[in-house]
Amino acid sequence: MHLSLIEAFLGVAAKHPERTAVIHNGRAIRYAEMAQAVWAVADLVGPSPGTVGVPATHSPGTVATMLGIWVAGGTYCPVDPGFPAQRQQAMLTTAGCRTVFDPADVPWHTADTRIARRPLAAIDAERPAYILFTSGSTGQPKPVVTPRRAIDTTVASLGDLFDLSVNDRVLQFASLNWDTSFEEILPTLTVGACLVMNDEAHTGSFPRFLRLVERQRITTLDLPTAFWHELVHYLVEDRFALPPDLRLVIIGGEAASPARLADWAALDTAHIRLLNTYGCTETTLITHAGDLWGPQAKDLPDSHSQVPIGWPLPHVLQYISEEGELTVGGPCLALGYRGLPEATEQRFTTVDGIRFFRTGDRVEAEPDGMLIHHGRLDSEIKIRGIRVNPAEVEVHLAAHPSVAAVAVAGVTVADHVSLAAFVVPRPHANPAALDAELHAFLRNRVPRHLIPSQISIVDELPHTATGKIDREFMRRQLP
Structure with missing residues (x-):
């Protein structure tokens, strides 16, 4: 049985305290320092703090705050400080936040490696780990409540999917307010790899972005498909070579363009895994994946055909309804929408005694089990990977x-x-x-x-x- 992600992180910190956990704008933070900061946050929020609102920014403090809330037995609720104030307050209220903890208040000290060996309190796997929001038809965002067993199971599965090792350096690119950031942060810090956070990743300049990837020796990128489309166009038009250490590019959030995939394949990319992924907030990060190009890929899809979303991961159950709707079950399922029993009942259903989430996506299974996406059954769309x-x-x-x-x-x-x-x-x-x-x-x-x-x-x-x-x-x- 897999360790919880907190146990895995603390285990790495105890075993390899001097290893670099995070590099933030050039500043290296060791695993021992990160573990100490995590425990400090847990002490500051207190035991079983309930739901804690966090103004999440691209900073090690946000990472330490998230992990510290989990160590304390609380529920993490990130809120983008760039959102309108009215929106922020509505999210905090809807999530039932008892308090707000600012990542800027995380105390950073010279690490005492003994801190990482403090005993960890047992916490029910069904206790909520975090609350994230999806767009709702009523004008108010819907709070998705995800339990610890879902994020623990998924993170362990993604470590295997990405084939992460202590030698990997993963760029933290996604907003800390969306679950894609968990794909970058949590598998990295639970295997002992290095998470790179740098402001230059968010300037909008592809030359600066690629220079950063090369300078920081990034091995793994997790990008919204729309951003990857633009990146491929830039690489083709400006004949810019990809950095040599890059071994894995993960894309997801919306349909990949067959034309951009053909462009990518025409570049010097045969040594780089291009992994297409699919998932919903209600089913915890990634549930389906498939290699489109690189060492583990099969044949490149026809340039005029749809790009597949892949196969279900080992921890995922799937059921395709008569209408072709993909429904997903297994330990990755969220508990539902907080305070919205009717919406929860509408989207979470039971088939043959097993609980599933209705994704709203129409799919078709190929003979080998690979899924092809055929659009939505409802009006929801993805804007740069964010469900709207x-x-x-x-x-x-x-x-x-x-x-x-x-x-x-x-x-x-x-x-x-x-x-x-x-x-x-x-x-x-x-x-x-x-x-x-x-x-x-x-x-x-x-x-x-x-x-x-x-x-x-x-x-x-x-x-x-x-x-x-x-x-x-x-x-x-x-x-």
Whole structure:
């Protein structure tokens, strides 16, 4: 049986206290120092602190805070400090946070290696480990409650999937407020590898990004598929070589482009594993994966075919309904949505006595078991790997006094998906100024990924013959 991730991390810290755990903007933090900081956070929040809100930023303090809350028996709830204040407060309230702990308050001291050997209190595996939010149709984000057994099981599985070793150096790229960051942080620190955190990874400059990867001798990257699409385009156009130490590139969050995959294969990449992944917040990080290119890949998919999402990982149960919906079960399942019993009952179901999550994704299984994704059964979309329900944006736009009716749809521009809104103004509104008014209105209410890239002012919304809003027609009207 696998150790819990906390036991695994503390075991590494006790066995190899001098090994580098994190490099943050050039500063090296040893495992002993990280373990000491983790215990310090646990002492500061106190035993069984309940749900602790954390303004999560790209810093070792956030990592130590997360682990420290878990050591104390609490529930970690990251909240992006860049979100509008109203949104942050709503998330803290909805999650039931008793307190907020700022990672800037983590005490860092010269490590006493004996600290890492303190006894760890036994904690029920069904106790919530963290609460993350997904987009909801009511205008409010839905709090997903994930138990310890789910994250423990998944992290152990991902260590095997990524074939991580003590020699790996993993770049921490994802926002600390999304679960992809757990894929980077937790498998790394539970095997004794090195996590690299650096502000240059987030400048938006591909040359600086690649120079950082080379300078820090990064071996593993975990990237949103949309970012990888843009990176491949840059590599092809500027004939920039990939850094020599890179051995594994993980992508996920939305469908991979067959054309970009062909471009990647045409580069000097045969030695690099390109791993496509799939998962939902409610099923804990990654549930399906498959090598698209590199040492462990099979044949490259046809350039005009859909890129597969892979096979279920060993800890995952799957069931495909008659409608083709992928449902996922096993120890990776979340407990449900906090305070939303009806939403929980709607998305979590039982089949032959086994609990499953309805992903809303339509899939088809190939003869070898590999899954091909065929779109959504509902209106949810992915914006740079973040699940978004357009109805949430519609609720916020409809609250503006100059809006009579609104519809929001996902549109594909180049290799990424963005939101487009279609707004019918009220008679008193100034259509020429409404676009700017609505953008300013949303900036004070929702995070950036929920702000449409295009807002079109129209006389009326198109409808299908059955009376539903014709979103496909709206997409075709966009330039």
